[in-house]
Amino acid sequence: MSHPSPPFRSSHPPFSPAQARAARLRIGLTPEQVIAAIGQLGVHRPVQALMCWEAGTVAPSEAELFALADALWCPVPVLMDLRPRSLREHRLARQFSAERLALRIGMDLRDYVRAENDHHWNGTDRQTLVLADALGLEPDELLRVIGRAGELDALLRQAVEGRWKQFTAPLARLVGVRERAVVDAVRTLHQEYARFNERYMGHLVARSDTARLKEIATERAAWLHGLADRFLHLVGHDERR
Template sequence: MYSTPFSPSEARSARARMGLTTAQVAHSMAVCGAPVHPGLVAAWEQGTHVPSEQQLFSLADVLWCDVTTLMGLEPRTLAEHRLARRISVERLAYRLGMDQGEYRAAESAQEWHGDSRQTRALVDALGLSLRQLIGIMGRAEELGEHLRSAIDGRWKSHVEPVAGIVSVDMTGVEDALRTMHTEFTAFSERYMGHLVARNDDARLKEVAAERAAYLRRLVDRFWELIGDVGEAPPRTW
């Protein structure tokens, strides 16, 4: 069952820095529209209870700290990135034009199947890039495998699966894979040209080194061609 990430020790430290009692924290939260009993604040700090998402947001306001401080971690999952931005599921789903249940399921399963418009809206809301989103979803390695197969074989067969992973228009993916296939093929043509011409080993090693460097930057090259969304500044919803 999903539980809001929360660090009791960080909450205690944040309250101590503000010089507040649990009663004062509870009073301030009530003023912010999130009434709680002082005993519940103490229970959070003792680790016997966990605040709801809205209580977490309100507590961060009262203690003048980032949500991530109270979470006690750097965001790794889709849900954690959403919490770090202080966005509720309801508001984010509305922004994406997606059913709340569908979005909750995406967070729970760590699987994203939104269309290109929804994906762009998601990375904008969470201050991520498409590349970061794919990493969060755990699909970066899968993308790399498709790219390696595409440049060294029938690239057209990889257009649809790659487009499905990055959630962008297939035309853009097709153009990128075609370009990368052409670039990679050029290494083989140059190598064979030097081989037929019986050039020295130094020229052959040079081409081989360039080919290896290209493979190391394969994913980087893909994002250079496909374009990406840079990080957006934090926003308050």
């Protein structure tokens, strides 16, 4: 016996009535023409539905939002009036239904819906890579969406402070890039971190003044703070070569 899919906590996607009206006026369509256009896309609604969307009294469903975006030649994020950040928002921006995206990445629909509702991703490495490809996510965006940005920071700290080679495979899986690119990036980071330590110890042995030691320590702290961004930049540069 089949079981119904768990409902989304929000039945309607984010929507900006002002942006929808502005998009329609920008291309010079009447409400009747927009309704006719979305009807050709298989979404049949009365003109009053569009008037309610533009007035903000009713929000369109996901299917209605997708059809409206196509009819207005307008990107979905513009109609949502936001920069996608959550998993659901990125899915909507790419005009995927939950069913279609779950099928694309090979995940049970209930598990996928739960991931969106709970903001907790439990997909396999392969499912995560396919998700990134389907939604066009860069490594840093992917990590934020699936809630693993903190894991990246922790792995990188351990890599630069210790025996870095053992961390290349986990890092490659985490960010979804070739291990060769990660090896080159982490080797570079390890060398940069070592130079900070060499400079600090050199000044310490030379009995430099405390201000100079503090300056180097502050530079190292700033470098560590931007470690993930530096790593992703190096990986991206290597991937493009």
